[in-house]
């Protein structure tokens with residue numbers, strides 16, 4: 404079963420400053436790398452065909468560490484196009500992040516593990532700590548800062564993930580037509596509905612870890628789902644095939660956004676503030692005590708474990724098959740399913756999630 408967590412790493416105070424300091428260091432190193440006389444950054448214009456072969460840059464495309472050739476430039480461009488074709492320009496959804504992490508993972512050549520399996524095994528908690536509204540081109544987004552524990556071999560104890568919910572603009576406007584006094588008309592949007600729309604909708608993200616920096620920041624930038632510094636240097640060594648989509652901290656966070664009741668509750672709290680706010684702004688900061696309480700609950704949450712296990716098994720059509728399967732099921736299986744349904748209800752899960760969880764923890 405699941406081990407009881409050590410939550411000493413969780414620190415709500417100063418989390419924004421910590422994230423900003425790490426990202427500022429990242430940005431400074433990146434700038435220096437680009438300015439260096441023998442810079443090895445393979446920029447946007449290099450990929451567009453202006454690459455000078457005398458620079459003798461290397462790639463690992465195809466599995467071997469070797470010089471970049473003219474054919475590689477075309478392959479890089481094709482990879483960019485293929486990557487971009489997967490996304491609406493509006494961003495990515497939490498569900499899509501989980502499903503892409505599962506369908507096109509980067510596997511560790513020695514252990515065979517992927518970012519998703521590491522998220523499942525090593526990242527126990529992702530807590531929303533603060534929420535605030537940001538504005539770009541007159542459209543508002545809700546920026547939620549999550550904090551996760553770091554993996555067992557990390558030099559730090561926690562990571563900070565910034566998720567930008569693009570649905571905020573539409574949902575906060577919809578709430579303007581919801582009365583705050585008296586009975587709510589049937590068609591009025593509730594903060595809970597708005598929160599649900601937010602978590603299912605388009606978003607962007609970044610993490611302050613090195614995995615995000617060296618493997619995924621470019622993908623997020625090219626795909627239109629980056630909530631931080633743009634990265635236009637092609638990951639020719641670390642991820643030339645543009646595989647995977649997010650680090651384990653982001654994946655755990657996406658699983659929470661997708662399935663956890665505490666995170667839904669947090670978003671509902673934010674949308675309730677939006678409902679009552681005169682200027683559509685929102686500011687939430689969780690106290691250390693509240694964050695710890697949420698973390699303790701969350702780390703044993705079968706819903707989220709099930710969501711990760713589910714994504715790991717890549718079963719996007721699970722519902723349809725199980726419906727058909729149910730129709731054909733023998734009475735024996737029906738009894739079993741009824742028992743699972745009752746139990747699932749108790750845990751606030753779907754029967755499919757419960758079965759996935761049980762299969763995993765046998």
Ligand SMILES: [Zn+2]
Pocket residue numbers: 562610611612613614615650651652653
């Ligand atoms: Zn990360």
